[in-house]
Amino acid sequence: MSKVLIIGAGGVGQVVVHKCAQRRDIFSEITLASRTKAKCDAIAAQLGGSIATAQVDADNVPELVALIKKEQPKLVINVALPYQDLTIMDACLETGVDYLDTANYEPKDTAKFEYSWQWAYQERFKDAGLMALLGSGFDPGVTNVYTALAAKKYLDEVQEIDIIDANAGSHGQPFATNFNPEINIREVTAPCRHWENGQWVETGALATKRSFDFPDGIGPMNIYRMYHEEMESIVKHIPTIRKAQFWMTFSDNYLKHLEVLQNVGMTRIDEVEFQGQKIVPIQFLKALLPDPGSLGPLTKGKTCIGVIARGLKDGKRKQVYIYNICDHEACYREVGSQAISYTTGVPAVVGAIMMLTGTWHAPGVWNMEQFDPELFLEVLGPMGLPEVVVEGEWPEL
Amino acid sequence: MSKVLIIGAGGVGQVVVHKCAQRRDIFSEITLASRTKAKCDAIAAQLGGSIATAQVDADNVPELVALIKKEQPKLVINVALPYQDLTIMDACLETGVDYLDTANYEPKDTAKFEYSWQWAYQERFKDAGLMALLGSGFDPGVTNVYTALAAKKYLDEVQEIDIIDANAGSHGQPFATNFNPEINIREVTAPCRHWENGQWVETGALATKRSFDFPDGIGPMNIYRMYHEEMESIVKHIPTIRKAQFWMTFSDNYLKHLEVLQNVGMTRIDEVEFQGQKIVPIQFLKALLPDPGSLGPLTKGKTCIGVIARGLKDGKRKQVYIYNICDHEACYREVGSQAISYTTGVPAVVGAIMMLTGTWHAPGVWNMEQFDPELFLEVLGPMGLPEVVVEGEWPEL
Numbered sequence: 001m002s003k004v005l006i007i008g009a010g011g012v013g014q015v016v017v018h019k020c021a022q023r024r025d026i027f028s029e030i031t032l033a034s035r036t037k038a039k040c041d042a043i044a045a046q047l048g049g050s051i052a053t054a055q056v057d058a059d060n061v062p063e064l065v066a067l068i069k070k071e072q073p074k075l076v077i078n079v080a081l082p083y084q085d086l087t088i089m090d091a092c093l094e095t096g097v098d099y100l101d102t103a104n105y106e107p108k109d110t111a112k113f114e115y116s117w118q119w120a121y122q123e124r125f126k127d128a129g130l131m132a133l134l135g136s137g138f139d140p141g142v143t144n145v146y147t148a149l150a151a152k153k154y155l156d157e158v159q160e161i162d163i164i165d166a167n168a169g170s171h172g173q174p175f176a177t178n179f180n181p182e183i184n185i186r187e188v189t190a191p192c193r194h195w196e197n198g199q200w201v202e203t204g205a206l207a208t209k210r211s212f213d214f215p216d217g218i219g220p221m222n223i224y225r226m227y228h229e230e231m232e233s234i235v236k237h238i239p240t241i242r243k244a245q246f247w248m249t250f251s252d253n254y255l256k257h258l259e260v261l262q263n264v265g266m267t268r269i270d271e272v273e274f275q276g277q278k279i280v281p282i283q284f285l286k287a288l289l290p291d292p293g294s295l296g297p298l299t300k301g302k303t304c305i306g307v308i309a310r311g312l313k314d315g316k317r318k319q320v321y322i323y324n325i326c327d328h329e330a331c332y333r334e335v336g337s338q339a340i341s342y343t344t345g346v347p348a349v350v351g352a353i354m355m356l357t358g359t360w361h362a363p364g365v366w367n368m369e370q371f372d373p374e375l376f377l378e379v380l381g382p383m384g385l386p387e388v389v390v391e392g393e394w395p396e397l
Numbered sequence: 398m399s400k401v402l403i404i405g406a407g408g409v410g411q412v413v414v415h416k417c418a419q420r421r422d423i424f425s426e427i428t429l430a431s432r433t434k435a436k437c438d439a440i441a442a443q444l445g446g447s448i449a450t451a452q453v454d455a456d457n458v459p460e461l462v463a464l465i466k467k468e469q470p471k472l473v474i475n476v477a478l479p480y481q482d483l484t485i486m487d488a489c490l491e492t493g494v495d496y497l498d499t500a501n502y503e504p505k506d507t508a509k510f511e512y513s514w515q516w517a518y519q520e521r522f523k524d525a526g527l528m529a530l531l532g533s534g535f536d537p538g539v540t541n542v543y544t545a546l547a548a549k550k551y552l553d554e555v556q557e558i559d560i561i562d563a564n565a566g567s568h569g570q571p572f573a574t575n576f577n578p579e580i581n582i583r584e585v586t587a588p589c590r591h592w593e594n595g596q597w598v599e600t601g602a603l604a605t606k607r608s609f610d611f612p613d614g615i616g617p618m619n620i621y622r623m624y625h626e627e628m629e630s631i632v633k634h635i636p637t638i639r640k641a642q643f644w645m646t647f648s649d650n651y652l653k654h655l656e657v658l659q660n661v662g663m664t665r666i667d668e669v670e671f672q673g674q675k676i677v678p679i680q681f682l683k684a685l686l687p688d689p690g691s692l693g694p695l696t697k698g699k700t701c702i703g704v705i706a707r708g709l710k711d712g713k714r715k716q717v718y719i720y721n722i723c724d725h726e727a728c729y730r731e732v733g734s735q736a737i738s739y740t741t742g743v744p745a746v747v748g749a750i751m752m753l754t755g756t757w758h759a760p761g762v763w764n765m766e767q768f769d770p771e772l773f774l775e776v777l778g779p780m781g782l783p784e785v786v787v788e789g790e791w792p793e794l
Contacts, residue, residue: 174660263571
């Protein structure tokens with residue numbers, strides 16, 4: 001029976017609050033905080049006011065410290081912006097509270113995705129006897145756990161992985177991103193990197209395209225190779241992996257919009273002088289696009305996110321595909337958010353359960369593949385994201 | 398020998414200054430004024446400092462009046478923004494100076510193109526013994542003159558006109574507009590109107606597409622029907638015309654960019670709240686796009702703008718196509734601007750010559766088709782924009 005402080009009241013925050021509230025056996029008290037308290041209050045109202053809310057600027061360590069000292073939670077679940085990971089980790093260290101997030105830190109002015117900043121907290125968390133669990137969303141998060149499961153149960157040696165993230169749903173809008181457009185566009189416009197033979201290989205953003213035949217009636221969709229942060233920790237902690245690639249589906253329409261917005265400079269993350277003010281184009285674009293939260297009731301179809309792991313079992317080549325299917329409309333009915341937010345928020349809650357029950361607990365900074373995957377998946381399935389495991393053959397991507 | 402005041406130091410202003418300076422027999426003194434005096438000074442430097450420059454806010458009547466009183470020009474050539482036509486006309490009335498522009502007034506906050514605002518000045522100019530010549534660019538301007546020429550010389554009765562504007566050139570940029578992007582995008586995203594049987598017929602913006610086989614080796618290009626202001630005055634002053642349509646070429650790439658920018662709201666002309674400031678998206682977009690002035694040295698190819706007039710001659714159906722071909726690179730070599738600015742700026746100078754020499758002069762507010770077209774074209778050809786007249790048959794558009 002623990003008190004939890006959730007920071008961030010976007011689509012994912014809403015899911016986290018709803019799912020924590022379903023498990024009052026673990027989360028006896030819940031406080032939701034955000035820069036805009038009204039967003040927290042709106043979510044609290046969905047739950048009949050059974051959670052507390054607070055205002056906090058997550059860029060500001062003293063404000064965070066004051067809030068944590070006042071609330072005295074056992075764990076802080078950070079579902080704010082990735083820019084804010086370090087300030088929240090600093091505040092947890094200062095107040096002696098465990099930490100969990102769903103996306104790695106990135107600086108605001110360069111689209112540079114790497115764990116170095118957060119891994120640098122290793123000694124400080126260890127010395128303080130505190131735990132930080134990094135990337136407990138779906139990808140990163142569950143994809144790390146699926147890879148660890150392949151390594152533990154299905155293969156003696158995982159040699160290659162393809163992480164494949166399909167959103168086969170549609171929101172019916174001409175253009176909208178399914179989560180924070182600023183984060184989404186930064187990610188997909190960054191150069192691609194994949195892991196091959198002990199090093200990162202850089203190629204053009206979305207320059208490598210394949211078709212993949214998805215299960216569960218989804219069928220073939222175009223997938224594009226891109227960098228995604230879980231590869232960095234997975235290849236570090238499962239060093240038998242000599243090739244790791246991440247793939248995501250994008251519709252032709254999405255790519256057309258992205259190309260044009262890049263051409264005209266609207267995806268720029270640097271400041272532009274305009275009418276005597278400094279404006280970051282991508283932030284202005286975000287202000288014009290539909291609020292991802294507004295897409296929930298409009299989105300139909302499924303997501304399919306999973307890992308194809310290939311390697312050796314008893315000396316022979318073997319492949320296993322571990323994935324989850326999630327339905328946008330079912331998610332919306334349950335928690336008022338579509339599957340993109342749901343698949344990120346539910347694993348955060350399961351990660352929190354792992355930590356608060358002591359199932360996964362050790363001082364230091366940890367990635368998801370470093371703990372027993374089966375213990376996590378035993379909780380994740382009943383919480384709404386069951387895995388499917390298929391052994392078979394898939395074409396090389 | 399007259400003094401002229403040119404207001405507006407964009408691409409067209411630069412052409413106007415260069416061409417006036419070629420005709421010192423008419424334009425003995427030239428002053429160029431703009432909100433940003435540095436832009437005027439840069440153009441003056443191209444001409445070895447042989448013109449004067451000044452700073453003026455063309456939205457501000459008292460400032461305009463003070464400048465005109467100080468300069469005492471015989472004529473004001475307005476090549477500023479269309480929003481500023483009325484303030485400059487007011488200042489001309491107050492100071493007793495003739496007026497010429499190249500584009501009709503439109504209010505800043507609605508894309509509404511009509512002559513009503515400027516025609517309302519008719520009595521005041523007449524009573525003051527002053528002349529205002531409206532729309533002395535290429536289209537409006539030369540296209541009005543071509544139509545008047547067809548009515549005077551080639552047909553007894555002009556019944557239908559198709560004004561066709563092709564830019565068969567390329568600047569090699571992913572996306573850029575050839576003149577002020579704010580004005581350009583407002584124009585092409587407005588609903589289409591064409592004249593048919595005594596009334597305006599409204600259809601979707603760029604919804605009607607045809608292919609037209611252009612002369613002079615340009616060949617077939619896609620053209621799109623849109624509203625263009627010269628139709629309003631032409632059908633008023635040449636009332637035998639029962640159908641008038643305006644067509645412009647757009648590349649698939651341009652249309653793709655336009656579609657996306659509309660989808661995301663970047664072409665909006667209303668104010669959006671952003672970071673505590675009010676921002677008009679299309680103005681922010683303009684700040685991001687390449688300055689049309691920078692495209693001059695990059696643009697290759699030709700423009701072809703003209704009018705197909707169809708009607709009766711000696712009781713029989715007859716068609717005549719009157720057009721001009723202009724080469725981007727040749728324009729740039731001559732005046733440092735590409736053909737889009739050149740074809741607008743040269744007719745403004747010819748209109749000024751018509752007025753200052755008394756060839757076309759009468760008190761009141763006038764459109765181009767109301768004067769003798771041959772007198773205008775006799776000057777326009779030697780100034781750089783000769784017309785080609787072809788009698789033949791063209792498919793109905």
